[in-house]
Amino acid sequence: MTLPKETSMKTRTGTWAVLGALSLGLAAMAAVGCGDANGLSTKTAGGKELVQAAAYAPKSIEPDSNDADYPLGKPSALAGRSVYTANCAVCHGTYLTAAEKVSWDKQKDLPQAAWNEDTKRLVDEHRYPNDAAWLSSHNMPENKLWSAVNGPDFASRDWRFQRTPGQLFRLIAYGQVRSKLGDPSSPLLQHPGPVLDSAGNPALGADGKPVYAMGNGWLSSIREDRGNQMVAPGDTAPVWNTVYYVWSRSIAGVSPGRFADVWNMYGQNCNVCHGTIAKGDGFLANTLNPMPFNFQNRKALAEQTDEFLFWRISEGGQFTRIPQTVRDTMTPQALNLYVHQWSAMPAWKGVLSDNDRWMAVDGVRSVTYEHE
Secondary structure, three states, X not given: OOOOHHHHHHHHHHHHHHHHHHHHHHHOOOOEEOOOOXXXXXXXXXXXXXXXXXXXXXXXXXXXXXXXXXXXXXXXXXHHHHHHHHHOHHHHOOOOOHHHHHHHHHHOOOOHHHOOHHHHHHHHOOOOOOOHHHHHHOOOOOOOOOOOXXXXXXXXXXXXXXXXXXXXXXXXXXXXXXXXXXXXXXXXXXXXXXXXXXXXXXXXXXXXXXOEEEOOOOOOOOOOEEOOEEOOOOOOHHHHHHHHHHHOHHHHOOOOOXXXXXXXXXXXXXXXXXXXXXXXXXXXXXXXXXXXXXXXXXXXXXXOOHHHHHHHHHHOOOOOEXXXXXXXXXXXXXXXXXXXXXXXXXXXXXXXOHHHHHHHHHXXXXXXXXXX
């Protein structure tokens, strides 16, 4: 099969960069960098220490017991859409994917009887734009959920650049989290949540509307309707689904095929070592020690910032220290457990553009949750 010219060049470039770095890495197997006690720098080490470096990449994708309550199953941004709309859109607004925008523009001026199922769903979910002319011509009420009242613009990646999915989970579920988990001196981030009455139900004010308070979590209040079964309060799945729904809006909103594009970027440049489904089992994986990172380790990816992943991809595996600006975005727990110190991964800076490296970040993230 002949690859398109652009794809073929990217594939060859990525593969030769990997193989070139591997020759350097394998020659250094007897004296390679491995993390110090804090997981922050590298040092010359022998074979015994080299094996220890593999400990920085957890093998299991099953969650350990901790305050983040990592999901047993893969979170779903698709399932998170309805949870977000029902619980969050009143403050944070609603979002359309790029594909939904294209479909909406084609359908919006048609009579209601001619709407397709996607357009009907957008209207039913109160995710239609507040276009005054359209509202008037279709006799539709103003969509009060359309515009964000508070919080970040989830359509931009800027808000999540120095955040982790695990941190966002804690903020939503428990109402508050330190900006650096494990550092009590770091600023306390808070999010409003429902006030509950003595029976555990949302308390209502004099106006009959729910009462909210800063620092209150949603874990005991957020609900998700799965078919005919209403999930009981305390189930973490709806929170994780919501986390990945908002996390992925800046990807889904770029273009209709954006998720395919970021995964193709991964496939063209990373799967030779990390594997076709990103489990760290590419055809060169067994020649490397430590083994390539398993990006299906949802716990590990939930505690890494986009800034760290971008830096790691850019600088490759032969770094001597993690810059302070990057370290400041990571929790002590993540630095100690999830920072894969030495590896044979080449520095992709100079091989891939900034945009392509950001696409690679989104590509490895995308394997940890279901999406459009």
